[in-house]
Amino acid sequence: MDFFDRFAIPHPSPVIYASMVAITLTLVAIVAGVTYTKKWGYLWREWLTTVDHKRIGMMYLISALLMLFRGGADAIMMRAQTALPENTLLDSQHYNEIFTTHGVVMIIFMAMAFIMALMNFVVPLQIGARDVAFPRLNALSFWLYFWGAMLFNISFVIGGSPDAGWTSYFPLAGNEFSQSVGTNYYMIAIQIAGLGTLITGINFIVTILKMRAPGMTLMKMPMFTWSALITNLIIVFAFPVLTVALAMGTIDRLFGGNFFTTTDGGMDMLWANLFWVWGHPEVYILILPAFGIYSEIIPTFARRNLYGYKSMVASIVLISVLSFVVWVHHFFTMGQGAMVNSIFSITTMAIAIPTGIKIFNWLFTLWKGKITITVPMLYSLGFIPIFTIGGVTGVMLGMSAADYQYHNTMFLVAHFHLVIIPGVVFAMLAGLTYWWPKMFGFMLNERIGKLSFWLISIGTCVAFFPMFISGLDGQARRMYTYSEATGFGIWNMISFVGAIMLAAGFVTIVYNIYYSTRYASRDISSDPWDARSLEWATHTPVPDYNFAITPQVNSSEAFWDSKKNGHKLFPGEYKEIHMPNNSGVPFIMSAIFFVLGFALVFSIWILAVIALLGIFACLAHRSFEQDHGYHIPVEEVKETEEKLGGARQ
Amino acid sequence: MKIKGTLILLMFAVMTVLTGCEPLMILNPKGPQAQTQADVILLSIGIMSFIVIAVFAILIYMLVKYRASNQSDDYEPPHIEGNHIVEGIIVGIPVLIVIVLSIVSVRSNYLVEATPEGYEDQDPLVVYAQSSNWKWHFSYPEEGIETVNYLYIPTDRALEFKLYSEGPITSFWVPQLGGQKYAMSDMVTTLHLAADAPGEYMGRNANFSGEGFAENTFSVNAVPPDEFDEWVDEVQDTAKPLTEDKYKELLEPGHLGQLTFSSTHLEFSPPPEGEHGGHNHGSSSEDSEEGNMDMDHENMDESHDPSE
Ligand code: HEM
Ligand SMILES: [Cu+2]
Ligand SMILES: [Cu+2]
Numbered sequence A: 001m002d003f004f005d006r007f008a009i010p011h012p013s014p015v016i017y018a019s020m021v022a023i024t025l026t027l028v029a030i031v032a033g034v035t036y037t038k039k040w041g042y043l044w045r046e047w048l049t050t051v052d053h054k055r056i057g058m059m060y061l062i063s064a065l066l067m068l069f070r071g072g073a074d075a076i077m078m079r080a081q082t083a084l085p086e087n088t089l090l091d092s093q094h095y096n097e098i099f100t101t102h103g104v105v106m107i108i109f110m111a112m113a114f115i116m117a118l119m120n121f122v123v124p125l126q127i128g129a130r131d132v133a134f135p136r137l138n139a140l141s142f143w144l145y146f147w148g149a150m151l152f153n154i155s156f157v158i159g160g161s162p163d164a165g166w167t168s169y170f171p172l173a174g175n176e177f178s179q180s181v182g183t184n185y186y187m188i189a190i191q192i193a194g195l196g197t198l199i200t201g202i203n204f205i206v207t208i209l210k211m212r213a214p215g216m217t218l219m220k221m222p223m224f225t226w227s228a229l230i231t232n233l234i235i236v237f238a239f240p241v242l243t244v245a246l247a248m249g250t251i252d253r254l255f256g257g258n259f260f261t262t263t264d265g266g267m268d269m270l271w272a273n274l275f276w277v278w279g280h281p282e283v284y285i286l287i288l289p290a291f292g293i294y295s296e297i298i299p300t301f302a303r304r305n306l307y308g309y310k311s312m313v314a315s316i317v318l319i320s321v322l323s324f325v326v327w328v329h330h331f332f333t334m335g336q337g338a339m340v341n342s343i344f345s346i347t348t349m350a351i352a353i354p355t356g357i358k359i360f361n362w363l364f365t366l367w368k369g370k371i372t373i374t375v376p377m378l379y380s381l382g383f384i385p386i387f388t389i390g391g392v393t394g395v396m397l398g399m400s401a402a403d404y405q406y407h408n409t410m411f412l413v414a415h416f417h418l419v420i421i422p423g424v425v426f427a428m429l430a431g432l433t434y435w436w437p438k439m440f441g442f443m444l445n446e447r448i449g450k451l452s453f454w455l456i457s458i459g460t461c462v463a464f465f466p467m468f469i470s471g472l473d474g475q476a477r478r479m480y481t482y483s484e485a486t487g488f489g490i491w492n493m494i495s496f497v498g499a500i501m502l503a504a505g506f507v508t509i510v511y512n513i514y515y516s517t518r519y520a521s522r523d524i525s526s527d528p529w530d531a532r533s534l535e536w537a538t539h540t541p542v543p544d545y546n547f548a549i550t551p552q553v554n555s556s557e558a559f560w561d562s563k564k565n566g567h568k569l570f571p572g573e574y575k576e577i578h579m580p581n582n583s584g585v586p587f588i589m590s591a592i593f594f595v596l597g598f599a600l601v602f603s604i605w606i607l608a609v610i611a612l613l614g615i616f617a618c619l620a621h622r623s624f625e626q627d628h629g630y631h632i633p634v635e636e637v638k639e640t641e642e643k644l645g646g647a648r649q
Numbered sequence B: 001m002k003i004k005g006t007l008i009l010l011m012f013a014v015m016t017v018l019t020g021c022e023p024l025m026i027l028n029p030k031g032p033q034a035q036t037q038a039d040v041i042l043l044s045i046g047i048m049s050f051i052v053i054a055v056f057a058i059l060i061y062m063l064v065k066y067r068a069s070n071q072s073d074d075y076e077p078p079h080i081e082g083n084h085i086v087e088g089i090i091v092g093i094p095v096l097i098v099i100v101l102s103i104v105s106v107r108s109n110y111l112v113e114a115t116p117e118g119y120e121d122q123d124p125l126v127v128y129a130q131s132s133n134w135k136w137h138f139s140y141p142e143e144g145i146e147t148v149n150y151l152y153i154p155t156d157r158a159l160e161f162k163l164y165s166e167g168p169i170t171s172f173w174v175p176q177l178g179g180q181k182y183a184m185s186d187m188v189t190t191l192h193l194a195a196d197a198p199g200e201y202m203g204r205n206a207n208f209s210g211e212g213f214a215e216n217t218f219s220v221n222a223v224p225p226d227e228f229d230e231w232v233d234e235v236q237d238t239a240k241p242l243t244e245d246k247y248k249e250l251l252e253p254g255h256l257g258q259l260t261f262s263s264t265h266l267e268f269s270p271p272p273e274g275e276h277g278g279h280n281h282g283s284s285s286e287d288s289e290e291g292n293m294d295m296d297h298e299n300m301d302e303s304h305d306p307s308e
Helices: A012-036 A040-048 A053-082 A092-126 A135-156 A184-209 A223-255 A268-302 A311-323 A328-333 A337-350 A352-366 A377-396 A401-407 A410-440 A446-470 A489-519 A558-564 A585-601 A605-624 A632-642 B002-019 B034-066 B084-112 B225-238 B244-251 B298-304
Strands: A578-579 A630-632 B123-130 B135-140 B147-150 B150-154 B160-168 B172-174 B177-184 B189-194 B199-205 B217-223 B259-261
Touching: A040 A053, A040 A337, A053 A092, A053 A135, A053 A410, A092 A135, A092 A184, A092 A223, A092 A268, A092 A410, A135 A184, A135 A585, A184 A223, A184 A585, A223 A268, A223 A311, A268 A311, A268 A328, A268 A352, A268 A377, A268 A410, A311 A337, A311 A352, A328 A337, A328 A401, A337 A352, A337 A377, A337 A401, A337 A632, A337 B084, A352 A377, A352 B034, A352 B123, A377 A401, A377 A410, A377 A446, A377 B034, A377 B084, A401 A410, A401 B084, A401 B177, A410 A446, A446 A489, A489 B225, A585 A605, B034 B084, B034 B177, B034 B189, B123 B150, B123 B172, B123 B217, B123 B225, B147 B150, B147 B225, B150 B225, B160 B172, B160 B177, B177 B189, B217 B225
Parallel strands: B123 B160, B150 B217
Antiparallel strands: A578 A630, B123 B135, B135 B147, B147 B259, B160 B189, B172 B177, B172 B199, B199 B217
């Protein structure tokens, strides 16, 4: 292919041109806006160079919301295309690109970012720490994720998007069958973001193990922190597999390697194995934090402690171990025989046991409680029935002989959306509404919030239940069209209506944010929900240093005990506080990673070498840098505390 | 609670459709393998419905009984750590259910991976099914004929499909005869099917394989054995042989209609098995049913030995 042709959009269509225009206009508007209000300095000093876990959390949050809309737009387009038989809204190639990017964006750039957002914001506060263990690495993690996401997202206007599915099975994803640069984007953008995730994993394990407040033994950690710990352990075990698989895929595509080709000893199934050895645990990386969030919210609004704390902990540990021994259920049909299938069928169904324990523990947390229905609680309660349906259909898929019929059908699509949406999206929205006042100092409107909840949960059911039926009637997934005679039309039309309801639900969330930002009262207490864990014990807005005095913990609900049982949470005096300095290097280095990625996607070797040198320069800079952070003097601490509504001792 | 109402209604709707008048393809099996799978599916739907109903019932009970609006203002919920009996039940029942399902699952695995029950005493009809972008090539080695994008099969006879692919991974699927299996470029997988009733069934590639994937379908004509033999004779008499050049031409990516040939491509373009094979994942051939993970394909060719 001619050098410049590679950059062209391979499938120009009005939608793509419109989005190009929209992107350009938005960028121009942002640049103009920031310049006009003279905010460049502020943006650089306060956000782009920040190492504060709370701000990094907020930046993850904004990115995740943006990606939710990017992935959601893809979803609507897919549903619109298949709403009618033999529809011609999208052509096959375009549809393939859309479901591929939808899957990748939703899993890697939306859901992952959302859990990173909440983990970043909440975990250090919940364990009574000043920040994470390595604040600067944390900034690097975020910016690697951010620039990785940017690289992935320019694919649909420069050079073409990946089109081999989010699973990117070889040989389909190899050069022979995917000639555009699309799959290069996939390999490299996910690699960059994945590096960031791996770094986060290490960072949070150290943070949680080393930086807990005095008195907080492992068995006194709040449930969300527990889930974060286990999640990050899974990350550290699973992500290196992805790194290696993507590197091998990149070598195949860019340097003529033969790991996954059909000739010269390549093994296509090696990719499938490596992908799912990462991919299945990845599902639990997403779901466990969600479980953690529900375990915070349900006790708060049932006004009761979490039922069966110990079995909750045991079940997450068990789930994390089992998550590594089930990956073959993604290709029961690959011809490995009855024996292997039986083993993986049993391990898969076994996961239902610890998951069931959790569901029943949440139900029993309601027992003898005093339940108030707020928006976060609604999401947590709505999660239980919908997730149960998604979960039991997962057990059905785990029966491998039956999976021969479900595999690659809409039944599967229905199953995983019915676990992932209540499991991840509901949890994120619940967590967002729940921790919003701590983040931003005002509450989101409850009435609009409830409307969103109903639209989203009913929309989810309407959008995905019909797929069980069309799946059992033989509709394969990833088909851009089907004939009238199949009879799938009606189910897909219902599904489209559900998708519209979902979209409407997400729009009301944005409206809620806008509305509440304008009108909500700023006069709220630092503990508006009458909650139970430590993050509510500090001021709103949270000062840079989180807690003026390190809290002393006596149970998994130390804050509740301090409110009800007279436990003294903040013993001692104000002391000087040591804080890390901001740094622009994580931002710059990740931006260079973006350049490197772009150069690799298009095989522009000179640029790649220059970018690599730039990355090494950043690393070298750090090695020679002397940076001991700075200290906040006692007077300043005192002053801040008084200003924020009275010192807490 | 609006949501629960909706959910229960929807569940009912699903159940009615599942058991209702016009059966869904997968629940309307026309062969023993598909029958086994449909039985497993219906059984698991039954058991799973109990769990769903139990969870819904407990949730509704808790929500009705312990709503704050149902209680006095000064009620303070107690601190409850947990209870061994309750935890024994919520672990015990799922464990029992999983054990039952595991037994069903393992049994049905061995059933669908073997010659269909009741057909063990006869020779299976062997058909090589090869996919190429975006077509299916079916070779009948014993009959010496080949078709593209359609199958003729005799009813009441075991069928042994040997699957492989020229290009991306695909999945051979005839829902009413039985679940799918992958066709890959570096090995041959075996799928055992059989049809009980004559009819025309839908078959397709179920695994995404690029641009022409949606139309990557084929039709399956199940006919009584004597009619099948007539068809074979007719093909041998009337169709042209498949030349190497013609075969190369057919492999070009794209769609084709139905074609018929009086010879197969297996002679000049052998499938990736035996010494042409790459590897295997375990026991896809009958003679290694115990799941040995060796790389030995030597015996594969002998597995249809009439002495068996
Ligand atoms: C907002 C409502 C959503 C709708 C209407 C929707 C719809 C769809 C559709 C139509 C497909 C393609 C099915 C096919 O043809 O194979 C799909 C695939 C997928 N979706 Fe969604 N989706 C939604 C939300 C999500 C969310 C929240 C996630 C993850 C967090 C997600 C993850 C995926 C994945 C991983 C795939 C598979 C992509 C592939 O086949 O390569 N979706 N979705
Ligand atoms: Cu899995
Ligand atoms: Cu193979």
